[in-house]
Every structure is written in C-alpha cells, then in structure tokens.
Amino acid sequence: MAKLELRNVEKAYGAAKVIRGVDLDIEHGEFCVFVGPSGCGKSTLLRMISGLESITDGSILIDGELVNRVPAAERGLAMVFQSYALYPHMTVQQNLSFGLENLNTPKAQIAEKIEQVSQMLQIDQLLQRRPKDLSGGQRQRVAIGRAVVREPRIFLFDEPLSNLDAELRVDMRGEIARLHKRLGNTMIYVTHDQVEAMTMADKIAVLRDGVVEQFGTPLDLYNEPDNVFVAGFIGSPKMNFLKGVIKKGSGTTLVLETGDKIELPDDTPKVSDDMAVTLGIRPNGLHLASSADTSAVHVDVKSVERLGGESYIYAAMPNGDAITVHSPGQTEIEPGSQITLTINTSHMHLFSTESGKALLLTR
Amino acid sequence: MARVISFLTRTRGRDRLHWTDWFTYGYLFSGILLMFGPVLWLALSSFKTDAELERFPPRFLPYAQEMIEVEGYDKPLPVFTVTAGELAGARVAQVRRIGLVAQVVRPENPSEIIKIGIKDRQAVESVSLATKNYTELFERFNFMRFLWNSTFITVMATLIMLLVNSMAAFALSKYEFRGRGTVMALVIGVLMIPQTVVLVPLFLVTRELGMLDSLWGVIIPGAATPTGVFLLRQYMLTIPDEILDAARMDKASEWKIYWRIVLPLSAPALAVLAILAIMWRWNDFLWPLIALSRPEKFTLQLALNAFQGEMDTNWSSLLAMTVLTLLPIALVFAFLQKYIATGIASTGGK
Numbered sequence: 001m002a003k004l005e006l007r008n009v010e011k012a013y014g015a016a017k018v019i020r021g022v023d024l025d026i027e028h029g030e031f032c033v034f035v036g037p038s039g040c041g042k043s044t045l046l047r048m049i050s051g052l053e054s055i056t057d058g059s060i061l062i063d064g065e066l067v068n069r070v071p072a073a074e075r076g077l078a079m080v081f082q083s084y085a086l087y088p089h090m091t092v093q094q095n096l097s098f099g100l101e102n103l104n105t106p107k108a109q110i111a112e113k114i115e116q117v118s119q120m121l122q123i124d125q126l127l128q129r130r131p132k133d134l135s136g137g138q139r140q141r142v143a144i145g146r147a148v149v150r151e152p153r154i155f156l157f158d159e160p161l162s163n164l165d166a167e168l169r170v171d172m173r174g175e176i177a178r179l180h181k182r183l184g185n186t187m188i189y190v191t192h193d194q195v196e197a198m199t200m201a202d203k204i205a206v207l208r209d210g211v212v213e214q215f216g217t218p219l220d221l222y223n224e225p226d227n228v229f230v231a232g233f234i235g236s237p238k239m240n241f242l243k244g245v246i247k248k249g250s251g252t253t254l255v256l257e258t259g260d261k262i263e264l265p266d267d268t269p270k271v272s273d274d275m276a277v278t279l280g281i282r283p284n285g286l287h288l289a290s291s292a293d294t295s296a297v298h299v300d301v302k303s304v305e306r307l308g309g310e311s312y313i314y315a316a317m318p319n320g321d322a323i324t325v326h327s328p329g330q331t332e333i334e335p336g337s338q339i340t341l342t343i344n345t346s347h348m349h350l351f352s353t354e355s356g357k358a359l360l361l362t363r
Numbered sequence: 364m365a366r367v368i369s370f371l372t373r374t375r376g377r378d379r380l381h382w383t384d385w386f387t388y389g390y391l392f393s394g395i396l397l398m399f400g401p402v403l404w405l406a407l408s409s410f411k412t413d414a415e416l417e418r419f420p421p422r423f424l425p426y427a428q429e430m431i432e433v434e435g436y437d438k439p440l441p442v443f444t445v446t447a448g449e450l451a452g453a454r455v456a457q458v459r460r461i462g463l464v465a466q467v468v469r470p471e472n473p474s475e476i477i478k479i480g481i482k483d484r485q486a487v488e489s490v491s492l493a494t495k496n497y498t499e500l501f502e503r504f505n506f507m508r509f510l511w512n513s514t515f516i517t518v519m520a521t522l523i524m525l526l527v528n529s530m531a532a533f534a535l536s537k538y539e540f541r542g543r544g545t546v547m548a549l550v551i552g553v554l555m556i557p558q559t560v561v562l563v564p565l566f567l568v569t570r571e572l573g574m575l576d577s578l579w580g581v582i583i584p585g586a587a588t589p590t591g592v593f594l595l596r597q598y599m600l601t602i603p604d605e606i607l608d609a610a611r612m613d614k615a616s617e618w619k620i621y622w623r624i625v626l627p628l629s630a631p632a633l634a635v636l637a638i639l640a641i642m643w644r645w646n647d648f649l650w651p652l653i654a655l656s657r658p659e660k661f662t663l664q665l666a667l668n669a670f671q672g673e674m675d676t677n678w679s680s681l682l683a684m685t686v687l688t689l690l691p692i693a694l695v696f697a698f699l700q701k702y703i704a705t706g707i708a709s710t711g712g713k
Contacts, residue, residue: 052608073614085605089627098623099613150613 285347532595
C-alpha cells in the first residue's frame with residue numbers, strides 16, 4: 001500500500017515561490033496526473049515528492065510517514081525522466097540491474113527480475129545493447145523497466161513521452177496505462193499535454209503558478225471546471241469564452257458584449273444584477289441554427305477544418321472574439337459566410353469575470 | 364592501402380600540380396623535417412661511436428671503420444685501402460700513426476711494417492650500429508634503477524592526480540554549495556602562478572614534511588593541478604544532471620555515483636589529462652633536481668643530466684639514454700590517443 005499525502009507543500013528559490021501551498025491526497029493504486037502549462041511547477045512538485053528537490057515548507061507523507069528529510073534513495077520511489085537518463089556507458093542489462101545491486105539483491109534474484117521485466121516490456125532482445133544503439137521508444141521502455149524492476153512503492157513519471165513522435169506516444173500511453181493496471185502501484189505522471197492527462201488518469205491535478213487549481217477525475221474536470229483556467233485547459237479544442245453582463249428583469253438574462261441576449265434558467269444561483277460574467281461553452285455545446293432564434297449569436301466563418309467524421313468551424317464574433325464550433329459529420333459551410341449559432345444551455349458554464357470562479361454548474 | 368595512398372597524394376590541380384599543391388606539400392614536408400629531423404638525427408647518432416660523434420663534418424649514417432685481427436698484435440687494427448704508391452689498391456692494417464706518416468702492415472705479412480703517407484690511405488668504413496652505447500647503459504650505469512624511479516613517479520603521480528582532480532571537479536561541477544564560485548576562481552587563479560615562483564616555499568614545505576630525497580617528495584607536491592581540475596570540471600558539466608538524479612533514485616551513494624557514473628562518463632577527458640600528466644611527470648626536471656639528491660633516487664631526466672659533466676660529456680651514453688627515455692612516452696601517447704578517438708561520446712539522452 002502506498003498512499004501519498006501533501007500538506008501545504010511550498011518551494012521557494014530565494015524570494016521566488018515556485019510551489020505555493022499544495023494539498024493533495026493520492027490514494028493507493030491511483031494513477032494521478034499533474035498537468036499544467038510549462039513553468040507551472042509540476043515537475044518541481046514531482047521532484048519534491050521524489051526527494052531530489054528539498055521542500056521549503058509543509059510536509060510530504062508516504063503511507064502516513066513523514067519523509068521531508070528522508071533522502072531520495074530511501075523513499076522507495078522510482079522515477080522515469082524526460083530524457084530517460086539511462087547510463088550511457090552501461091548495457092541495458094546493467095542499466096536495469098544497477099538499482100538492484102545497490103539494494104544488495106542476490107545475483108540470481110536480479111537475473112530473474114530482469115528477465116521477467118524485460119519480457120514484460122519486450123526489451124529482452126536488447127539486454128546486451130547500449131542506450132545509444134536504441135531507438136527512442138526502446139530507450140523509453142528501458143527507462144520504464146529500470147523503474148519497474150525495483151518494485152517501488154510509487155512510480156514517478158516526468159513527461160516521459162515528450163521526446164517521442166506522435167504515433168509512438170499514443171502506443172506508449174496505452175502501454176503505461178496497461179502497466180498501471182497490471183502492477184497496481186500508485187503512479188504520478190507529469191505532463192503538459194491535457195490529452196495524455198485525460199486518457200490515462202484516475203485523478204488529475206491541474207496546476208498553475210505553483211497552485212493546484214483543481215483536483216478530480218478527468219470527467220469532473222471536464223464537466224465541472226472550478227474556474228476559467230481549468231475550463232480553458234481541459235478539453236480540445238478549447239472552450240469558448242464570451243464576456244457579458246447579467247440583467248435581471250422578469251427572468252435572468254445574459255447580455256453578451258455583442259448585444260446578443262441569452263436567457264438563463266431562473267434558478268441560476270450566485271448572480272446579481274449588472275454582474276460581469278464570462279460564458280463558457282465548449283465547441284460541441286454550440287449548434288448551427290437554421291432560423292433566427294431568441295438566444296442566438298451571429299458569427300463570421302474564418303476557416304473550416306474538415307476531419308471527415310466531424311468538422312470544426314473557426315469563426316469570429318462581431319466584436320472580434322474567436323469562437324470554435326463543433327459540427328458532427330461533414331459540413332458545407334465555407335469560410336467568409338455568416339452563420340447563426342444557438343447555445344445549448346445545458347452545456348453552459350458561467351464564470352465570474354472578476355474572480356474567474358465558476359458560478360453556474362449545469363448538466 | 365590504395366585508398367590511403369590516394370588520400371595522401373591528393374592534389375588540387377587535376378593534371379599538373381597547382382601552385383597551392385607545391386605550397387601545401389612544401390609546408391608539410393618542412394613541418395615533417397622540423398618535427399622528425401632532430402629525432403631521427405638523435406636516433407642515428409645514438410648508434411655512433413665516440414670517434415664518429417666527434418668527426419667534423421658530421422655524417423648522417425653511423426659509420427664504423429673496419430677492424431681486423433692481425434697476428435702479433437693484441438688489439439684489432441683499423442683497416443685502410445692504400446690509394447697511391449706501389450701498394451695502391453691493397454688493404455692494410457694500421458699499427459700506429461706518427462705525424463704525417465702511418466705505419467701499416469699487410470695482414471698476410473704481419474711482421475713487415477710499411478710506412479706510407481697518411482694522404483695515401485683511405486679508411487675502409489661501413490655502416491654499422493654501435494650497440495655498445497646501449498649495452499653499456501645496463502652494464503656500467505644503473506639504467507634499470509633510473510627507469511624504475513621515473514616509471515614509479517609517473518604512474519603514481521598520474522593516478523593520484525586523476526583521482527584527486529576528478530573528485531574536486533565532480534564537487535565543483537555537480538554540487539551546489541556556498542563558496543563554489545570562490546573556490547573555482549581560486550583554482551583558475553592558481554593557473555596564473557608559475558612553478559618557479561613557488562619553488563622555494565614548496566621546497567621548505569617538502570623538507571618540513573620530511574619528503575626530500577624520496578620519490579614521494581616528487582609525487583605529492585604535483586598531485587593536484589589547477590589545469591586538471593579545470594579541464595575535468597568543464598567536461599563534467601556536460602554530463603546531464605538527470606543521469607545523476609536517476610542514480611540517486613536507484614539508491615546509489617554519492618561515492619558510487621562518482622565512481623560508477625561520473626568517472627566512466629568522463630573517460631575521454633581523463634584520457635587527455637592522463638596523457639598530459641604522464642608527459643609532465645616523465646619530462647619533469649626542475650623539481651626532481653631540487654628534491655632528489657642521491658643518485659639511486661634519480662629519475663631518467665636527472666641521470667641524463669649527470670652524463671653532462673663540467674669538463675666532459677659522455678655523448679654516446681647520453682644519446683642512447685635519451686632515445687630510451689623517449690620511447691615509453693611515445694608509446695603511451697600513441698596508445699592513449701587511439702583511446703580518445705574511440706571515446707565514449709553518447710550521453711544516453713536524446
């Protein structure tokens with residue numbers, strides 16, 4: 001069992017705070033992904049968990065045991081690095097056995113474990129080669145094998161797929177997910193790619209500027225983003241954001257900057273008259289309207305992406321704001337034309353423009 | 364082989380030699396002459412007899428006069444050909460020379476002494492190697508002792524230097540600690556102080572430590588060199604930190620990281636430093652001259668110096684020993700240079 005708890009963890013380099021009070025509970029066997037734009041501190045957080053980076057404040061507990069001052073080697077974790085960090089002067093076999101030798105594992109046992117792991121990762125043909133003679137994908141497997149063979153309590157992955165080409169990345173993604181199912185260990189995975197996060201994670205922690213913006217299951221984050229940042233970061237293509245003002249009359253109306261009016265459900269909570277809000281709507285929450293509608297917006301089509309099974313229309317509102325529309329199937333719409341869109345209110349997100357916090361969660 | 368020849372004989376001009384070809388080959392040949400001329404001269408001279416060494420004008424190849432055993436004479440006599448007079452064309456052995464007259468005998472008639480003018484005879488000479496110069500080194504001088512002293516100093520000093528310098532370089536390149544910049548600045552600063560300046564203090568320190576007139580007194584003072592620390596540090600900076608982090612995650616101790624990861628990855632830089640260190644130590648003259656005073660502690664360089672007396676220089680032995688002194692260093696250089704070329708270059712990264 002390996003449970004990881006972070007309690008108000010902080011990291012500062014001089015005056016610059018990189019991690020600002022992170023609280024997380026990662027249960028045993030969970031696949032947790034840290035995702036966020038570059039510079040958000042996700043790799044630093046991972047290195048703090050690993051023990052390679054000291055922590056300035058707060059506490060890290062593994063299985064309830066405080067490990068703040070425990071050196072990296074003693075924490076029983078294994079890490080896969082972005083650059084693989086294989087030992088270039090050692091063969092694959094030596095790379096795999098190095099950690100076990102340091103644990104004073106008997107030779108017979110080392111050989112047995114290496115055989116088992118190398119077969120599982122299909123690197124058993126490469127054991128006598130050196131890292132420079134391997135392809136990117138093979139190196140990646142060896143790096144993972146080096147972590148697996150030591151049977152750590154928790155696996156840490158630091159953007160392990162970012163050096164691979166797109167096709168291989170998809171393959172390895174599936175492979176790591178299968179590995180997680182098979183081993184059942186706790187895994188923490190850092191990436192800047194939200195697709196990787198969505199497809200692999202049990203739980204996602206979205207980080208920005210050293211703060212966890214939201215922590216939850218992938219679909220929670222997709223369906224109920226806590227704020228504009230998470231809403232914009234999770235989901236591809238990005239959610240559309242339209243600025244407007246609440247007008248309370250007979251009902252609650254949202255008046256967009258373009259003057260378009262959208263009726264909101266009467267029970268909309270936490271909104272007051274004249275409040276500045278941001279409407280968030282995913283591309284698949286917008287539909288093409290054939291005729292003029294009460295809550296419809298008119299946009300100019302700028303470009304169209306035809307993917308065959310579906311299409312994306314990139315358009316601009318009259319005030320210049322960009323808006324993306326998902327259209328199932330193949331569309332006839334050409335750039336330069338004007339279209340009318342209706343908004344599926346059940347897919348609508350409402351955020352306070354001032355604080356960026358979610359106001360309305362509908363589904 | 365054909366490719367090597369075609370590579371070496373490449374020219375810019377297609378049919379005839381371009382002026383740049385003349386220039387290039389002229390430049391290269393003058394370079395070869397400049398580099399290898401003295402070495403070749405040394406090697407050939409080391410096989411000359413003392414008489415041949417003193418001859419003026421000097422000759423390129425080592426010639427030796429033919430000697431012959433003649434009945435009635437204890438020592439072999441030098442052979443001459445008579446060029447004029449009634450004996451013209453005959454081979455004679457010279458018994459002695461008095462002024463402008465040489466007393467010679469015919470080998471077939473040793474009892475009859477003939478007098479001829481020294482201009483009427485010519486020495487019979489042939490190319491021959493005076494290997495006596497070399498055998499004498501082992502018989503009359505304690506060459507093996509000097510060789511051992513030099514080898515011991517070179518090997519030990521190089522090993523200690525590689526160890527000490529690489530440990531310092533590892534700390535200076537891979538650890539963050541307060542004062543690292545200052546230490547590095549000091550190391551580089553020391554580069555600017557010539558050895559002659561610190562010679563006297565060094566001598567005093569060595570004497571206090573009681574290491575004068577011992578081989579360790581030569582080895583220890585030169586063990587840490589700023590050049591070596593700087594060279595290795597610059598190389599170790601190129602080793603990715605992630606590899607060290609990976610080793611830390613693999614439960615390797617810091618010593619193990621140094622010994623199993625950093626040292627093997629620094630092999631090319633270590634090889635370069637080893638070559639430099641071996642050459643410095645082997646050719647070192649000034650410090651051993653000061654630190655060592657008993658002949659049985661002499662290095663080869665000091666022994667060579669000892670051949671050169673105030674009044675007289677034993678050229679034949681000096682030259683032979685110089686050749687023997689050059690050989691090991693040339694072999695070491697040839698071997699290690701090949702090792703650098705094969706260097707472990709990949710970092711295992713991208």
